[in-house]
Amino acid sequence: MVNFIVCDDDKKDRDLVERVLTKYMMKNEVAYxxxxxxxxxxxxxxxxxxxxxxxxxxxxxxTPSGSGIDMARIIRxxxxxxxxxxxxxxxxxxxxVAKRDFLFxxxxxxFDHCEKRLEEALEKTMQVLNQKKSIxxxxxxxxxxxxxxxILYVFKDSVERKSVxxxxxxxxxxxxxxxxxxxxxxxxxxxxxxxxIVNKKRIVSYNKPKKLITFDxxxxxxxxxxxxxxxxx
Numbered sequence: 001m002v003n004f005i006v007c008d009d010d011k012k013d014r015d016l017v018e019r020v021l022t023k024y025m026m027k028n029e030v031a032y033x034x035x036x037x038x039x040x041x042x043x044x045x046x047x048x049x050x051x052x053x054x055x056x057x058x059x060x061x062x063t064p065s066g067s068g069i070d071m072a073r074i075i076r077x078x079x080x081x082x083x084x085x086x087x088x089x090x091x092x093x094x095x096x097v098a099k100r101d102f103l104f105x106x107x108x109x110x111f112d113h114c115e116k117r118l119e120e121a122l123e124k125t126m127q128v129l130n131q132k133k134s135i136x137x138x139x140x141x142x143x144x145x146x147x148x149x150x151i152l153y154v155f156k157d158s159v160e161r162k163s164v165x166x167x168x169x170x171x172x173x174x175x176x177x178x179x180x181x182x183x184x185x186x187x188x189x190x191x192x193x194x195x196x197i198v199n200k201k202r203i204v205s206y207n208k209p210k211k212l213i214t215f216d217x218x219x220x221x222x223x224x225x226x227x228x229x230x231x232x233x
Contacts, residue, residue, distance in 0.1 A: 001144060001170070002030060002129065003052040007037040007044055007068070008060040008087065013110060014038065017058055017087065020115055024122045031142045040066030048075055051168040051217075053150055054129050055082035058118075062088070081147075083125050087118070135184045139174050146172070148188060152202055152215050154181050155223050156195035168217055192232050196223035206232060 004021055008014045014036055025032045037044045040063050048071075057075060059068035072084055086107045106124070108117045130136070133148045150167045156178050157164050163181060165172040181197060182189075188201045198213060198221065205214045211224040213232075224232065 001052075001146075002032040002054045002056060002126075003035060004032060004056050004058065005035045005037075005044075005047055006058045007040060007063065007071070008058075009038050009063040010060075011038070013060070013087070016115065017118065020118050021122070024119060028126070029138075029141060029143050030126070031144050039063045040068075040071050044071070045074070048078060051150075053146060053167070053169060055079075056085070056125055056129075057082060058085045058087050060088055061086060083128055085118075085121050085125070087114070133186070135181075137174060137176065137184075139172070144172065148186060148199070149201065151185075151189075151199050152217075152219060153192075153196060153198040153213075153221055153223070154178065154185075154189075155193075155197075155221075158195070166219075166221075190228075190231055192221075192228050193223045193225045194227075196221070198232075200232075208233070 002025070006014060006017050008017065018034060018036065021032070021034060035047055057072075059071055061068045068086060068088070075082060075084065087110060106117070106121045108114060108121060129145060134145050135148065136143065136145045138144070146165065146167060150169070152166045152168070154163055154165050157173070160173065162173045163176050163178055165174065178195060178197065182191070185197060188199055189197050190200045191197050192213070202215045202217075203213055204216050206212070207214070208229075210222070212220055212222050213224065214220050
């Protein structure tokens with residue numbers, strides 16, 4: 001799931017971005033969600049702090065309450081993995097932004113072939129996201145990309161006969177068997193049960209008597225068998 005977080009105080013420009021994003025993402029059959037804001041307010045700060053997969057920020061430089069440059073600084077203090085695209089009518093600020101260590105993807109002038117350049121930026125964005133450590137699969141005609149570090153564990157639901165991917169922000173029910181995920185995941189994952197694989201990088205404690213794993217976000221799982229316990233410890 002790609003989360004596009006757009007902030008622009010001009011509705012016309014927000015509508016343009018939404019139109020370009022929708023057209024591009026529907027054509028590529030990639031799961032996505034739009035988060036639209038007209039100002040750098042408390043709601044925008046909340047989405048920065050919220051755990052979401054594959055964040056892509058499209059930021060206006062100036063809004064009534066804040067600056068996209070200041071927001072980019074806050075974003076980078078939280079994470080270095082999200083993609084940042086600046087979209088503004090203030091082309092003279094390009095050198096100012098370039099001097100900052102924001103690791104932004106591109107700087108687009110609203111009055112210089114904006115729609116075409118935004119489409120090109122989206123193409124680069126998907127290339128960047130696909131290069132990160134992630135799994136990619138198709139379900140129901142939609143392509144999903146999930147960063148490995150976002151995954152807590154994967155288990156087999158014996159009732160629905162589906163594999164369930166548990167992440168920080170959601171769960172995904174997929175028509176794949178567990179061995180297919182064993183091949184897709186890397187050495188950070190360890191099997192704890194014939195029907196469960198966990199991300200050992202996210203484990204903070206293991207209660208052996210209770211057979212309970214606690215992850216760094218407070219979530220737990222008890223899908224553990226004695227057969228695989230030695231590898232877990």
